[in-house]
Ligand code: HEM
């Protein structure tokens with residue numbers, strides 16, 4: 012029963028995540044940008060734009076300019092998260108890919124880094140009046156959710172070890188539609204439940220910032236309005252109305 | 256020097272950090288709001304004359320419409336993570352402490368309504384995600400706080416996703432216009448441009464008389480017949496400049512500077528009375544249609560006069576609208592000479608000449624000036640000059656250094672891409688908004704005070720009609736002379752050596768050259 | 782929003798600029814000036830009169846520079862300058878003097 016519930020939960024979560032994010036991306040992509048509005052100074056070539064986006068996604072360049080504390084906590088959290096996610100690939104691959112094996116040791120620290128980063132961000136949210144002012148319940152809950160995922164994960168690693176072999180069998184079983192029993196370990200169930208929840212809220216919450224960055228005209232437009240005429244389809248229609 | 260000593264004595268205390276963050280004072284600016292546009296002004300530019308009965312439905316429809324038409328708006332409304340990076344970046348917040356002037360909070364005024372009507376979470380869990388119904392109070396808040404944003408884009412530089420509050424303000428103002436709650440200052444002016452050709456309402460006859468008067472002044476000053484041509488068919492260059500350049504102080508001196516440079520180069524150029532305005536207030540109210548109407552006037556003037564090039568005078572938002580939008584709104588400009596940028600900025604033009612050594616300057620003519628430069632917000636973050644990113648910072652400075660011996664930058668976190676708005680941009684340059692204008696100018700004034708204390712800076716140059724007016728108004732409140740705000744081309748005008756010019760003080764010029772203050776120059780070049 | 786005097790009512794906008802310039806009178810100018818804390822002297826009148834003449838011809842107030850030049854001609858060099866104009870009309874010759882002269886407010890980036 013437990014296994015079935017979780018199996019279905021994860022199918023649902025995956026579906027929501029993929030369809031939801033794809034829908035968001037499709038919406039972003041389909042909406043035209045009527046004017047050239049890159050935040051200047053902006054790159055004048057497509058290559059320059061790719062680099063700019065890379066710097067934003069990898070280094071959080073703008074955030075660095077803005078505020079060193081948010082940058083530090085935010086960056087530590089995200090790269091902790093990234094490593095942790097990559098580390099989790101060992102549950103999804105058999106045999107485990109060799110580079111995934113390689114990063115395993117870092118992945119452990121990454122778990123702590125993620126939690127520290129989240130704690131720092133939350134502390135700022137609670138302590139800095141400006142940020143407290145702009146925070147709504149969902150902003151706190153999102154941090155709580157991620158923190159709970161991180162802490163329950165670390166808990167399984169260091170305090171209440173769970174049956175990893177059985178878990179991996181469960182995960183692979185999900186992937187190949189050959190369901191295997193899920194270890195009925197409360198902390199694991201909590202961890203997985205929260206992850207499924209995160210996957211479900213991802214596309215309908217502020218977490219769409221991840222694709223959002225790449226569609227932000229302030230960041231992804233080439234600065235060449237004089238050289239190339241930029242015209243949105245709906246704006247082109249105004250022109251057929253004839254010039255006054 | 257005397258002035259310097261005085262200023263130093265006056266500010267013996269440690270100078271305030273220009274970007275000092277104030278304590279939150281909720282509601283501090285809640286009463287600030289512009290005069291409403293009259294029915295006549297509204298209707299003239301295609302909006303209902305007063306608040307329509309079904310304003311709520313119309314506002315929500317319009318929001319949906321705009322989100323569907325603008326990727327920026329959609330991404331910006333969806334993507335904010337409330338990280339807080341932008342919270343201390345707006346000069347209006349820094350000056351007022353009103354939390355709704357924090358960029359993200361300003362965005363949230365619109366975002367919370369967007370969430371309520373257009374997102375799953377906002378429809379079903381409004382409390383959780385801070386979604387709010389659109390009520391009359393919300394509409395009032397929009398009217399108040401979206402007219403406390405100068406659309407300067409400073410916040411967008413620091414946002415990890417480049418969320419641009421300017422875009423959100425523009426959208427909000429368009430929604431307000433659509434339901435009949437327009438702002439008098441912008442909407443009256445847009446109407447004037449559409450019927451008369453410029454923000455001032457200066458008719459051809461008056462414009463011609465003014466230009467003739469200024470030609471007289473030029474002749475008195477130089478002994479040369481320097482022209483300010485109007486509506487000359489077949490001229491090579493169409494100069495489009497803010498109408499303030501024909502009217503206000505210190506703007507006029509900039510215009511005289513352009514004229515001198517054109518004269519020295521023997522250019523054939525003209526001003527058009529039909530397109531006698533560079534600014535495009537359609538941008539301030541986020542109205543693509545109005546912006547397009549105004550831009551098309553420039554195209555039409557260029558076509559009818561048969562010019563080969565278009566050059567824009569010193570104007571900040573205008574340069575953004577010209578550089579970034581003109582080609583989109585009124586292009587393609589295939590009938591112009593493709594060897595030149597279309598459009599070109601007057602600073603690009605003058606800088607090219609300086610690079611080619613085509614102009615001679617007597618820098619000592621500006622020796623009574625110790626100068627700094629205010630990067631106008633929309634030039635800095637919404638446009639470019641020259642071929643390389645950042646040319647909009649370097650080209651004006653290069654001109655200033657070519658014409659003035661004593662140049663000093665303000666603190667690095669207040670210039671170039673981090674520049675502060677003057678406080679009067681984006682449709683706020685109207686007297687009833689004086690309080691927020693004054694507060695918004697504070698960070699800039701503090702930065703200026705710093706270079707005044709450290710380097711004895713006396714003058715501030717800018718290339719935006721709004722900045723010039725705003726500073727002329729506010730500098731006296733900060734212990735500076737009203738005329739310490741100058742155009743770049745005013746300094747060019749002071750220093751340029753024209754062929755055949757009568758000269759009043761030929762002999763003492765020579766000594767001045769050696770008089771330069773070496774020690775300061777080192778600082779100045781840093 | 783209106784000025785009341787001698788039993789006449791003259792409408793003005795939010796900022797005190799009269800909306801129908803044909804209703805202007807010297808008496809009204811005195812009243813507007815009082816609202817602006819200005820005591821009208823001959824110099825003030827010189828400016829106001831010039832503004833009105835100019836407006837009659839060009840349908841707009843003159844550029845500040847044009848105004849100053851004319852004042853220089855009529856009142857001499859020490860009065861024909863921007864500083865003196867602000868001395869007369871602390872809120873700016875263009876805006877405040879126009880208001881008293883019954884002209885519409887100059888609009889735009891000025
Ligand atoms: C391309 C991928 C991503 C980029 C470039 C990115 C970037 C950022 C940046 C710059 C911030 C603001 C600074 C901060 O508060 O940390 C942020 C915030 C945040 N990100 Fe991401 N992110 C990405 C993916 C993700 C993913 C996959 C998640 C979670 C599953 C996530 C969760 C969060 C959360 C919860 C916050 C808000 C932190 C707070 O409340 O202060 N991000 N992200």
Ligand code: SF4
Nearest residue numbers: 345404405407408410
């Ligand atoms: S665009 Fe400028 S004025 Fe508007 S919120 Fe951002 S920083 Fe403030």
Ligand code: SF4
Nearest residue numbers: 335336338339341414
């Ligand atoms: S910096 Fe950007 S993401 Fe962060 S709170 Fe401001 S607008 Fe939102």
